[in-house]
Amino acid sequence: MSSCDFHLRSHPDKLLFRHLSNVGNKSSSTSEExxxxxxxFGIDENTFSNIAYLVGICHDFGKGTEYFQSYLLETNPSIQRSLKNKKEYQHGLISAIFAYYILKMYIYPLNNKNILEYIPVIGYLIVKRHHGNLKDSEDEILELDEDTLEIIDLQIESLDTRELKTIYEELLDGYAISFDxxxxxxxxxxxxxxxxxxxxxxxxxxxxxQFTGYYLITLTLYSILINSDKIDASSIDVSSEIEISPELVDKYKVEKGFQNNESIMNKVRNEIYEEVTESIEKLDLNKKIYSISVPTGSGKTLTSLSFALKLKARLRKEKRINSKIIYSLPFLSIIDQNYDAFEDVFKTVETSNPSEDVLLKHHHLADIxxxxxxxxxxxxxxxxxxxEGWNSEIIVTTFVQFFHTIVSNKNRSLRKFHTIANSIVILDEVQSIPHKYWLLLKQVIFGFAEYFNTYFIFVTATQPLIFDPEKKEIIELVKNKDKYFREFDRVKLEINLNPMNLDEFKETIESEIKEKPKKDFLVVLNTVKSSLNIFNHLNKLKLENTTYYYLSTNIIPKERLKKIKEIKEESDKRKIIVSTQLxxxxxxxxxxxxxxxxxxIDSINQVAGRCNRNSSKPKRGEVKIVVLKDERKELHRYIYSSFLIDKTRDVLKESPSELYEKDLISLNNSYFRKVKDTSSEDESNKLLSYVNELKFKSxxxxxxxxxxKAGYEKIDVFxxxxDKAVEIWKEYILLKSIKDPLKRKEKYLTIRKEFNEYLISVPKKDFSCEEPExxxxxxxxxxxxxxxxxxxxxxIFELKSTMMCD
Incomplete structure (x- = not known):
């Protein structure tokens, strides 16, 4: 029987042989890259590539049954849907058993008692769930009970063994596997x-x-398989060699004339830029975790991009590693801001908009x-x-996208897991990572760095001690950071730890706003209720030559981004902004x-960065910390953990009541040291045990x-x-009439960006409108x-006695 006589199909328009060959080859070439x-692990690169290939050619073995073939060729959609749910028509488990069988024959002659010995089990787990989300490994294997094996009996009887024999003799040609x-x-x-x-x-x-390596190997092989499978099934594969100049940002700074501006701010920004980018030549490439700890507003976005581009060029030249750059940030409000900065670099230097395979923005409000x-x-x-496959040289994305990829069981998220290997990952504003996850993320990040040659750059003014610089776990690229914090003298902090209620606070702030009619004010509060209370009070003053702004996540994203843009624009009127911590x-x-x-402390430091940010004020900006309370408790207790708040109080009690920018670095260091030394690692240890024991679902x-923290059940509200929203909602309702799920999703994607711009998430108890059926x-x-x-x-919430958090 020759390959031209094959009739088994993997998809309606594709032969099973061709699909298995394509997925195996794509898996192999992906791993070879x-x-x-x-x-x-006792695994060389050639062995790893062979394992990826074998997993790829085994993953759809079970499609060779009469059951699957009859399901595939069924033309009645309702009958086909009913067949899909019957176990004998499914192919994952029988394919997983076959993958175990093939991998064991490949591994056995290698006589290696390290992780290779368990590759067949890992291959079984990967193939079994290649169309779904991963479960806990022990539970997954325990499903091999008698009832399940009776289903396999039926499938074995219905296999087209004649064609499968020919398929695998050809696919395994050159491998020392005596397949029968x-x-x-x-x-x-x-x-x-x-x-x-x-x-x-x-x-x-x-x-x-308790070794994280098993987790990383399993998810990398899983990611390579499902990505290769989806690429061949969709016939979409975009890959090309794209050169980005390591001097791109250097040229941009010259074009924009940044070097000629001799203000103190620009002088410091240029010094930081030069110190970081010049360090690349002497960098020990065996060290893969770095930090850029600089004051807010000191140009860290362009500095970190330039460093990453230069590191990318050096890795390519010296190690033949082609690295993606993944720039990840915690908040949507700054993703567009940083993406626009990157885009402007390309537009200025290359005089054209970068295509998406060069520069990509990935979050739920981005264009499809x-x-x-x-x-x-x-x-x-x-x-x-x-x-979603991150098929680009530079990806700008959210912390949620990044961290819920490296810590996940979701098929859709894990498809891009393997792309993080060899990448340069910039984590901006890392202080926002919850301390309870520090140890977990440290171990996973360390594994990527050590085994997959991934480089990490932690960027922030307030560097958390996820990695300890005293133990040389992280390399600081800014050697003169103390000097830069001393040179910036933009703000004075006044700390008042005596609690006051909202009425007392209204009097205080109203008085100062009236006394200083030319000053812009920002009031950042912890709860929606308090922010609305204060905004409504100030807004009613109707002071002359004043524009009032309110910012919170209970404003739709479209309007929120519009307000932020207006706030940033120059204006003859002074601005009073009331916001939650977003x-x-x-x-x-x-x-x-x-x-x-x-x-x-880290939140205080961040908000201080919004005050006299560009050092353009004749006097220092003023940052005033107050403690607000309601009839029950201090308002920060609704938002922050007692542990972190207590550590903040401890640090501030040891400090003067007036602080300056030069004091912030020692304040932050003291705070994060206290957090690290006294925090419980129970949560991280529990999750780390799940990682190390391959308990993906848990x-x-x-x-x-x-x-x-509020724990309210929430509902998305459109x-x-x-008028635009009216149009979009009509289109959304019409989606229900589209029976084909793929066509329905295709249509939804045409409105998804605009639809999400009108979407907010609110506590269900506060939503009294009737939900559409x-x-x-x-x-x-x-x-x-x-x-x-x-x-x-x-x-408009039913606030009453409820404190709502943002």
Missing amino acids: KSLSLDK IDTFCNEYRSIAKDILKNRRKFIKLLKKE FYRTQDDEEFEGLKSLFLI IEAGVDIDVDIVYRDFAT LTSDFRLIDD VELD DLNIGYVPFEQIKHYYNPETGF
């Missing part, structure tokens, strides 16, 4: 018993060793559009596929006076980068604020807007 350091399809069919129950026996040994090993340098354009599902990290605004309800259930979403119709949404302050 990576420079890995797997000596500790009849042997597999006769011995599959013994193979299943062997999997169960090795499970006990494997699980015992995982619990004993993808264009290559060759002007090939993709939209809808094809575009989404390329975006304003803190990175939002590039500049005011004279800041009031901040009590918060953790891990994802417990890991939440964004923790809703706010039909304007079957949509699982709240809806505020245009004609009822005045009852539920205020253009200035956003969603």
Whole structure:
């Protein structure tokens, strides 16, 4: 039987042989493109590539049954859907048993008792769940019970062994594997018993060793498989050699004339830039975790990009590593800001907009559009596929996207897991990572650095002690950081730890606003209720030559971003801004006076960065820390953990009541040292045990980068604020009439960006509008807007006794 006589299909329009060959080859070439350091695993790069190939050619073995073929060729959609749910028509488990069988034959002659011994079990786990989300490994293997094996009996009987024999003889040509399809069919129950026996040994090993490497190897192979599978199934593969000049930002700074500006701010920014970028030549490339710790507003965005581009060039030249640059930030409010800065670099130097395969923005409000340098354009599902695969040289994305990729069990998220290997990852504003996850993320990041040659750059003014510089776990690229903090003298901090209620605070701030009619004010509060209370009070003053702004997540994203843009623009009127803490990290605004309800040290430092940011004021900016309370407790208790607040109080009590910018670095260091030395690592240790024992489902259930401390059940609400929203909602409703799920999703993607711009998340108990049937979403119709949404302050809540957190 020759390959031209094949009839088994993997997809309606594709032969099974061709699909298995393509996925195996793509898996192999993907792994070969990576420079890995797997000596500790006893795996060389050629062996790893072969394992990826074998997993790829085995993953759809079970599609060779009569059951699957009849399902695939069924033309009646309702019958096909009913068949899909019957176990004998599914192919994952039988393919997983086959993958175990093939991998064991490949591994056995290598006579290696390290991780290689368990590659067949790992291959079983990967293939079994290649169409779903990963479960806990022990539970996954325990599903091999008698009832399940009786289903496999039926599938074995229905295999087209003649064609499968020919397929695998060709696919395994050149591999020292004595494959025989009849042997597999006769011995599959013994193979299943062997999997169960090795499970006990494997699980015992995982619990004993507590080694993160098993997790990283498993997810890398899983990621390579599902990415290769989806690429071949979709026939979408964009890959090209793209050169980005390491001097790109240098040229941009010259074009923009930054070097000629001799202000103190620009002088310091240029010194920091030169110190960081010049360090690249002497850098020990065996050290892979770096920090850039500089004051807010000192140009860290362009500095870190330039450093990454120069590191990328050096890695390519000396180690033949082609690195992506992944720039990750915690908040949507600054993603667009930093992306725009990167885009301006390309537009200024290259005199054209960068295509998406060069520079990509990935978050839920981003456009679903993808264009290559060759002007090939993709939209809808094809575009989404390329975006979610991070098929670009520079990716600007969120912490949620990044950290819920490296700590996940989700098929959709893990597809891009392997792209992080060999990448240069810039983590901006890392102080926002919850301290309870420090140890977990430290171990996973360290594993990427050590085994997958991934480089990490931690960027912030307030460097948390995730990695300890005293132990040389992280290399500071800014050797003169103390000097730079001393040179900046932009703000004075006044700390008042005596609690006051909102009425007392109103009197205080009203008095100062009236006394200083030319000063811009920013008031940052901890709860929605207090922020609305203060904004409404100040707004009613109707002071001359004053514009009032309110910012909170209960304002739809479209309006929120519009307000931030207006705040940043020059104006003859002074500005009074009342906000919840979303304003803190990175939002590039500049005011004279800041009031901040009590918060953790890193939050205080961040909000100080919004005060006299560009050193353009005749006097120091003033940052005033107050402690607000209601009838029950201090308002910060609704937001922050007692542990972090207590550490902040301890540090501030040891400090003068007036502080200056030069004092901030020691204040931050003291705070993070106290947090590290006295914090409980119980949460991280529990999650780390899930990582090390391959308990994927348990891990994802417990890991939440964004923790809703209030604990309210929330609902997404679409706010039909304007005529555009009315149009979008009509299109959204029409989606229900599209029966084909792929066509429905394709249509949704055409409106997703604009739809999300009108979406807010509110506590369900505060949403009294009737929910549209079957949509699982709240809806505020245009004609009822005045009852539920205020253009200035956003969603109208039933506040009463409730404290709502933002």
